[in-house]
Amino acid sequence: MSNKPHYDRTHHAKMATGIGDPQCFKGQAGKARFKEGDRVRIKDLPDLFYTRTMTYTRGAVGTIVRLVYESPAAEDEAFGNEDHSEWFYSIVFPQKELWPEYSDSFANDTVETEIPERYLESA
């Protein structure tokens, strides 16, 4: 008999089948710490091994426009850890906030992206 560690390869499928992902994590993140309209600054957390929070957003201030879904953060899900879900927020940044050299001719340009709650602090 094999003495290999047993990995349940269907553990994620068991959660998501017939429901969808991220819908299968709905209700698992608890109360959201932020709400639509809040201004938040993106924390410059470690990016060792994996992250999907773009470097260019870190330290910048944006406005929450939507609570999008609950899901494990990419840092966990990328290694098969789905035990802890958190809220994801859709956040709008002025381009001028992200890029110092951005042209004043397009001062109203924005970027909208989704970032998990762990990266947010009130601004």
Place this chain on the structure above:
Amino acid sequence: MSSSTREEVLRHLNTVGQLQPALHKQTHAPAPTEIDHTLFRAYTRTPHDVGGEPDVPIVYHEKEEEVWELNTFATCECLAWRGVWTAEERRRKQNVDVGQTAYLGMPYYGRWLMTAARILVDKQYCTLTELHNKIVELRARAKSGQGLGEYLPAKAK
């Protein structure tokens, strides 16, 4: 924009833009003291996070997917349906774990295909010895003129 975090982030983006994929003919292993915080962060960053890195313009080629690329995509999706990996695990392995040189230097679906093999070894669906033996077997079969099965020409579908 004057916060120390923003200064660090913008310096970081400029530093990683200077790290170019290279084929080194000799190593230049640095002493630990030669790696300051700025350089450490540049080396350990996730190479898929290219937004804001200075780079030169590249030519945009209009190109249809080739048959092997579509088959690679289907294979990787089957691995997801059977629960072998989630999309996030796949992205981590094919975009980050490969390192910057391979991330920028290998074809897009080449990284998908390498990663499909890698996950099977990493999660012990097959051993690396079994994979290597299969490669040897298929090389021999191809060399003998028997072919590998259906011939899939490397051209657009």
